[in-house]
Amino acid sequence: MYTTTTPVRIDAPVRRLIDTVTPGGHARYLRVQPEPGATVNGCFSNVCAKAARDGGRRLCGWQLWEWPGVLVEAEFHAVWLSPAGEMVEITPKPHGEGTILFVPDERRAYRGEVVDNVRIALHEDQLVQHFIRVSRAIVQVMTRNGPPAAQAHIPAEQIAPLRRVQQFLGHAIDAQLREHDPCPCGSGLRYRQCHGHELELALA
Numbered sequence: 001m002y003t004t005t006t007p008v009r010i011d012a013p014v015r016r017l018i019d020t021v022t023p024g025g026h027a028r029y030l031r032v033q034p035e036p037g038a039t040v041n042g043c044f045s046n047v048c049a050k051a052a053r054d055g056g057r058r059l060c061g062w063q064l065w066e067w068p069g070v071l072v073e074a075e076f077h078a079v080w081l082s083p084a085g086e087m088v089e090i091t092p093k094p095h096g097e098g099t100i101l102f103v104p105d106e107r108r109a110y111r112g113e114v115v116d117n118v119r120i121a122l123h124e125d126q127l128v129q130h131f132i133r134v135s136r137a138i139v140q141v142m143t144r145n146g147p148p149a150a151q152a153h154i155p156a157e158q159i160a161p162l163r164r165v166q167q168f169l170g171h172a173i174d175a176q177l178r179e180h181d182p183c184p185c186g187s188g189l190r191y192r193q194c195h196g197h198e199l200e201l202a203l204a
């Protein structure tokens with residue numbers, strides 16, 4: 001569930017995503033060339049280490065993802081700008097993608113903060129909207145106490161219920177469930193009138 005991958009092309013929703021995060025931005029495909037020692041979730045430190053070793057500098061921007069048929073997503077990210085001015089993706093990918101789609105965003109610097117992903121639904125359905133809102137709520141809880149260093153102090157019971165709802169929605173969306181289908185809880189009601197209704201109240 002919730003398996004995003006590199007968008008195969010820059011279609012209208014991807015273009016809209018680019019214009020949301022960095023208006024007029026120019027996205028390009030970069031080949032993934034993992035640097036020895038680089039970690040999947042450590043793009044900012046990977047690039048700092050690389051620049052300290054080989055020169056060049058860190059270039060911040062957005063890595064673009066797609067959950068096919070469901071949503072497109074922009075993740076705050078950094079690549080290495082070589083001394084020759086070439087953008088190089090040195091961070092390995094969780095699902096082994098060979099290329100990424102990246103749009104540079106020089107207005108943004110990384111200061112160790114948690115930056116939420118920006119997500120755009122590919123169709124109007126309450127399940128996808130709820131998935132996006134729950135995902136945002138998780139980051140809001142995580143960052144409520146300040147910088148990432150404080151995250152260790154967030155009680156697990158504040159995050160775990162949200163993660164369970166996120167998973168529930170992810171599985172339902174993967175199973176092609178729509179808001180007017182029977183709720184997966186087995187109540188016999190439509191999702192919209194059952195758990196969709198409860199979640200609507202909870203998210204409000």
Ligand SMILES: [Zn+2]
Nearest residue numbers: 183185194195
């Ligand atoms: Zn239900």
